[in-house]
Amino acid sequence: MNWDWDKLKEQQQHSGGGPPQMDEILGKLRNFKFPGGPILIIVILALFLASSTFYTVGVDEVGVVQRFGRYTRTSQPGLNFKLPIGIEKVTKVKVKRVYKEEFGFTGERSNTRNRFTDGREELNVSLMLTGDLNVALVPWIVQYRIKNPRDYLFKIQNPRKLLIDMSEAAMRLVVGDRSINEVISKREEIAIEARESLQKELDMAETGIHVVTIEMKKTNVPVPVQASFNAVNQAVQEKEKMIYQAKKDYNKAIPAARGEAERTIKAAEGYALDRINRAKGDASRFESIYKEYAMAKDITKRRLYLESMKDLFPKLSQKYILDADQKNLLPLLNLGIKNGVKNEN
Numbered sequence: 001m002n003w004d005w006d007k008l009k010e011q012q013q014h015s016g017g018g019p020p021q022m023d024e025i026l027g028k029l030r031n032f033k034f035p036g037g038p039i040l041i042i043v044i045l046a047l048f049l050a051s052s053t054f055y056t057v058g059v060d061e062v063g064v065v066q067r068f069g070r071y072t073r074t075s076q077p078g079l080n081f082k083l084p085i086g087i088e089k090v091t092k093v094k095v096k097r098v099y100k101e102e103f104g105f106t107g108e109r110s111n112t113r114n115r116f117t118d119g120r121e122e123l124n125v126s127l128m129l130t131g132d133l134n135v136a137l138v139p140w141i142v143q144y145r146i147k148n149p150r151d152y153l154f155k156i157q158n159p160r161k162l163l164i165d166m167s168e169a170a171m172r173l174v175v176g177d178r179s180i181n182e183v184i185s186k187r188e189e190i191a192i193e194a195r196e197s198l199q200k201e202l203d204m205a206e207t208g209i210h211v212v213t214i215e216m217k218k219t220n221v222p223v224p225v226q227a228s229f230n231a232v233n234q235a236v237q238e239k240e241k242m243i244y245q246a247k248k249d250y251n252k253a254i255p256a257a258r259g260e261a262e263r264t265i266k267a268a269e270g271y272a273l274d275r276i277n278r279a280k281g282d283a284s285r286f287e288s289i290y291k292e293y294a295m296a297k298d299i300t301k302r303r304l305y306l307e308s309m310k311d312l313f314p315k316l317s318q319k320y321i322l323d324a325d326q327k328n329l330l331p332l333l334n335l336g337i338k339n340g341v342k343n344e345n
Contacts, residue, residue: 052085060096064149065089071150079163093149101164103171104139105217127222134180134226139217140191142167142198144209152210160208166205167214170198180221180229182290187216 040272049102049122056079057063063075065082073092084090106127144163161281174194175183183190195214200251202209221229293300 002032014306016064030042055080055082055090057092058094061092061094062149064091064093064153066091071154074149079177083266091153093146095146095149095326098143098145101144101160101167102139103141103164103167104137125168128175128183130175130180130183131177132179135222136180136183137220137222138175138183139219140167140171140194141215141217143212145211145212146208148206148208151206153208155206155208159209162207163202163209166201167194167198170201171214173197184219186220186334197322 028321038298055063057077059077061077064071065073065081067087069082069089072088080090082090096230121160126139127135128138130136142163156162171194174197175189178186191214195211198214199211202211220226252282289304
């Protein structure tokens with residue numbers, strides 16, 4: 001704009017140095033000409049339209065396009081085209097980033113978004129009632145991704161707040177079904193069950209959120225009751241130790257007694273079988289001898305006599321063979337006296 005400064009200065013001097021009249025200013029504005037003319041205006045407008053119609057989506061995100069506020073499509077990573085501003089709007093959602101929510105303690109990194117920032121409230125959210133009516137401190141971390149950007153943006157008004165509330169409800173539900181010892185010792189099992197329960201509720205609410213994992217931190221009891229709880233645990237461990245020792249002695253003594261009883265039974269059965277077999281053998285031998293005796297009584301009687309003498313004579317210490325007709329030697333041998341007593345027979 002080319003102002004006539006000399007003429008303006010002269011007018012200011014004539015008017016006593018005051019500002020120019022409004023009519024003069026409006027007149028000069030009407031006569032103003034934009035430098036470069038219509039071509040420059042067209043170039044600026046073209047650049048503005050190009051910047052509002054082309055956009056770039058990152059590799060870890062997608063673009064959700066709305067036309068007059070209504071969802072139309074989801075654009076993939078790379079250079080994309082849309083209608084000018086005022087017609088279509090693009091909202092970029094990071095679908096590959098893993099977000100994290102912490103419950104019951106303060107995160108180590110300052111940029112971590114926690115469930116609570118006040119220590120008292122953190123304690124309240126981690127205090128949970130177990131199935132055996134004990135109180136436990138249960139801190140945990142939820143890691144999640146956005147799997148459905150459309151549901152995440154339009155189905156739920158505040159999906160992060162809903163995730164926080166549902167996470168707390170799912171964890172309290174799972175912890176409430178277990179004893180205090182299970183809550184302390186079975187953290188992985190509780191984390192898996194809580195993740196499944198939370199994912200089911202999020203899917204029913206159409207939040208578009210996928211729970212990657214739930215990580216359970218160190219679980220304990222409140223500080224005022226830790227000493228008593230440790231004493232109870234020590235007593236329980238001592239009780240279990242004594243039970244295991246008793247079972248060990250039982251398992252050692254009972255099998256030994258059972259083995260001894262089994263051995264005695266087997267020995268008795270073997271002895272009974274031996275006696276039965278011997279009796280059967282003797283009976284068979286007697287029957288066979290009786291059969292021979294029935295067929296030849298004299299011969300069998302003589303054979304039995306000789307066999308008996310054969311067994312008897314070797315056992316006698318002194319043997320005297322006398323002639324049946326010899327009678328002179330009998331008084332000399334004292335055959336009728338045994339141990340100083342006369343045998344009347």
